[in-house]
Amino acid sequence: MEFRELRITGCWEGVPAIREDARGGFFELAQFTEGFPTRDFRPVQLHGLVTHTGVLRGFHYSVGSRSQSKYVTCTAGRVLDLVLDVRVGSPTYGQWDSVLLDDRVRRSVYVPHGVAHAVLSLADNSTILFASSLPSASVTEVAVDALDPALGIDLNTLGIAEPLAEPIRSERDAEAPTLAELAQAGRLPLYDTSS
Numbered sequence: 001m002e003f004r005e006l007r008i009t010g011c012w013e014g015v016p017a018i019r020e021d022a023r024g025g026f027f028e029l030a031q032f033t034e035g036f037p038t039r040d041f042r043p044v045q046l047h048g049l050v051t052h053t054g055v056l057r058g059f060h061y062s063v064g065s066r067s068q069s070k071y072v073t074c075t076a077g078r079v080l081d082l083v084l085d086v087r088v089g090s091p092t093y094g095q096w097d098s099v100l101l102d103d104r105v106r107r108s109v110y111v112p113h114g115v116a117h118a119v120l121s122l123a124d125n126s127t128i129l130f131a132s133s134l135p136s137a138s139v140t141e142v143a144v145d146a147l148d149p150a151l152g153i154d155l156n157t158l159g160i161a162e163p164l165a166e167p168i169r170s171e172r173d174a175e176a177p178t179l180a181e182l183a184q185a186g187r188l189p190l191y192d193t194s195s
């Protein structure tokens with residue numbers, strides 16, 4: 001497994017070496033000890049998500065002492081994984097990055113606590129696995145408007161084969177505040193300078 005840091009401080013993309021033969025392929029999804037880009041990540045829950053073409057979930061981040069880190073991969077289909085730095089004081093605050101996750105190259109993304117995460121499905125029945133540092137039920141999550149023009153994210157320029165008219169979002173995500181509104185309300189996490 002090779003890791004490269006994304007443009008967002010503390011976020012990493014993992015690219016596995018796939019060994020293939022006549023039977024299929026074998027690859028390492030992650031080794032959370034040796035070689036992983038951070039020693040702080042201790043997964044306690046593995047959960048999955050199946051989603052349809054054009055569905056945009058997020059941006060979401062967790063807050064407080066119950067803040068969650070994630071390691072995300074796509075086991076079937078194709079998704080655009082997006083990270084947005086919402087940590088006040090971070091050198092990459094307000095910036096975002098994206099990685100195409102699919103069932104061919106089998107990349108993964110590590111999202112540290114305090115970074116907002118979104119997934120845009122590019123194929124029906126795309127299946128995403130999340131290894132999380134805390135159980136989802138114990139986390140307080142905050143949504144950020146992923147389509148806020150101030151973020152400068154044009155989903156149609158990020159490696160999508162066919163233009164996307166309007167993504168399908170939950171009511172919560174469609175009504176989410178902007179990053180500026182969350183900052184003004186004091187609802188953003190602080191960047192941890194000790195790591």
